[in-house]
Amino acid sequence: MTQLEEARNGKITQEMKRVAKEEGFPEKKILQWVKSGALIIPANTEHLKQGLKPLGIGSMLRTKVNVNLGTSPLDYDFKKEMRKLEISLKYGADAVMDLSNYGDIDKNRRKIIKNCPVPVGTVPVYQAGSFEDFENIPVDAFLEIVERHCRDGVDFVTVHTGITRKTLPYAKNRLTGIVSKGGALMAKWMLANKAENPYTEYFDELCEIVREYDTAFSLGDALRPGSTHDATDKAQIEELKVVSRQAKRARELGVQVMIEGPGHVPLNQIKKNMDLKKKYAGETPFYVLGPLVTDIGAGYDHITGAIGGALAAYYGTAFLCYVTPSEHLGLPDETGVREGLIASRIAGHAADLALGKKGTRERNDRMSKARFNLDWPGMFREALDGDKACEYRKRSGVNKKSGVCTMCGQYCPMKATKKFRGKL
């Protein structure tokens, strides 16, 4: 039985207990949220056997951050991907997606799952897309690959179920067309076969497959806007309506589900996007990529994405997919993974603080107190990436005796305040 089905039966699972403890909510609350679909715990039964630490995803909990890994035909070095996994775990990734579409995809996926205590997601169609004769593969192959991923222990799968014969044509006059790799693959297959999207047509069968392992759905935004120009357009909204209906259907069939969101969205449209999700999909957890608030940040898109991500999380997004500095330019290296991850974590944390989520105010205050006391180890402990903070301090040249930093030196205003505070 899936977490959702257990919740319907009123049973508080070990996984719910863990989430309750981690997030500081009563177990009964967690159960209610899982039951309603507002909270998912993507915990594949196979991955649980291999040591998965269950994670809750829902807008009432701490905002979660996902890291993307994986090989591509032009950058195939699986050892590097494993090093990226290590860095992701070290710097607090809540989940990891293996987006490999080259090499021994099956073997590598299993290795990642085995070495990853946080939930692992995949996009099965990437593997289908790596077949030379992709346009001619039968419908069954789409489903078979999903099953293979579930059997291996994948905790959530992105399936592009919202790109259909009806929604696809809306992409025709866009400035940047389709920018989802999976979406473009589905479109290609659908056009070549003059057929409906197999994930859509056989949605119930798909549900049955993932339900068996309690793999959660991440209903992919194949038609997400790839430019602020295309943001919140008809293609995007019509797809959102389709996946929103499918989310409901998936839950009816006992499957945990979240919905994916854009993409490139100007600052002033982010709240609107969150409201539209709520309108069509209710409390179904929202998983967004970025969103990027301008198109011209190339080389710094982790920052463009952090701006959008902070706002999106503030307005109700539960799960942020990280963006790295090399987005739009190439696969990230290890440094890029770390920078992208921390940028997204800052975004999530900023939203959590603004929303008054548990523990955030306290952590910020501990940091500020350490800062006021020039307690550097204390600051490095509370910072999201204390190693980096420590590096900067060392690099700038430190006067250990005074405890101050090179920004103000002996004119440190906090040190001064301490001295004259009594006279205020």
Next chain:
Amino acid sequence: MTQLEEARNGKITQEMKRVAKEEGFPEKKILQWVKSGALIIPANTEHLKQGLKPLGIGSMLRTKVNVNLGTSPLDYDFKKEMRKLEISLKYGADAVMDLSNYGDIDKNRRKIIKNCPVPVGTVPVYQAGSFEDFENIPVDAFLEIVERHCRDGVDFVTVHTGITRKTLPYAKNRLTGIVSKGGALMAKWMLANKAENPYTEYFDELCEIVREYDTAFSLGDALRPGSTHDATDKAQIEELKVVSRQAKRARELGVQVMIEGPGHVPLNQIKKNMDLKKKYAGETPFYVLGPLVTDIGAGYDHITGAIGGALAAYYGTAFLCYVTPSEHLGLPDETGVREGLIASRIAGHAADLALGKKGTRERNDRMSKARFNLDWPGMFREALDGDKACEYRKRSGVNKKSGVCTMCGQYCPMKATKKFRGKL
């Protein structure tokens, strides 16, 4: 006569003409805004003689970004500061502040002004603070140093006029006290001398000094919050009220003026802060540092600041002071300056795009079009930092023939869209 006085006389100056052309507004509009104080053109008559390109600062114009430079007692290498100046200008700084408080401050300031075609700001009290016997310097010294800066061609000076005998005590019970270097200096002097802030007491005289050179005021936020805990507290708001009244007085005396804002502000308080500024200071241009939306981003505070800066600019801030990755940890190196500058420019640009400011939509669309066409030189041209984008592309390994990047390789969805678009 200052730009403000000229505007009152109905005269469109050369500087107003340039701003009109740069920003795409009719000259008459610019004149009206300068007259009302909603727009300032900080252009010291001495700096104009040395080649200053006048810049307009106001919320109706493109959001501007300032870079801080300057030596400190623990990091004194003026050649490095000059290299930072070069980088700042190369990567689009709209203004530069020289915050030096060590070494031959006068000589170095003059060198910066001479080599800087964008407006230069300073904080004269930093120079006063570098005197060994600071607590005993007479009132006249405060004013004399301001005059010296104006005479050298400084286009705007930060003066901490809002920290007074009345507002200072509100800092007593703060978590992080006073975090403004200038604010702490003023407090120290005021407490030692049991006297009012000389800038406040002799505000009219101060106006007379800066008016002569048309140096604009940046009324400093000595009591800005140094932690999200202290954000929007009584100390901050009472100071805002004081400087708002002073801004009005300065304009009466013909002086152009902007007001400085926080600091550390949680996401959910940013709009409120902008509204409070509007309430007390009307359309007086707002110049904010960050704001930082969490306290725990050490090592990445350019990102924490970009999130806050984007929102602040969206809600009406005219001028963003950059924050570098080494904020709170040490003075930045050249790389840090570039990263901080671009992060702030992304923030400003995101706000400008959301507000539909002139030219932003067009630039984003040119970028997106280049992206869709895999036109890499076009992308590097439109990106805020095309050099960095180009570096990433090169570093990731490029397949020149296919034109795609290593993220998707041959599965590039945009390339695919182009092929099947006709069939949609």
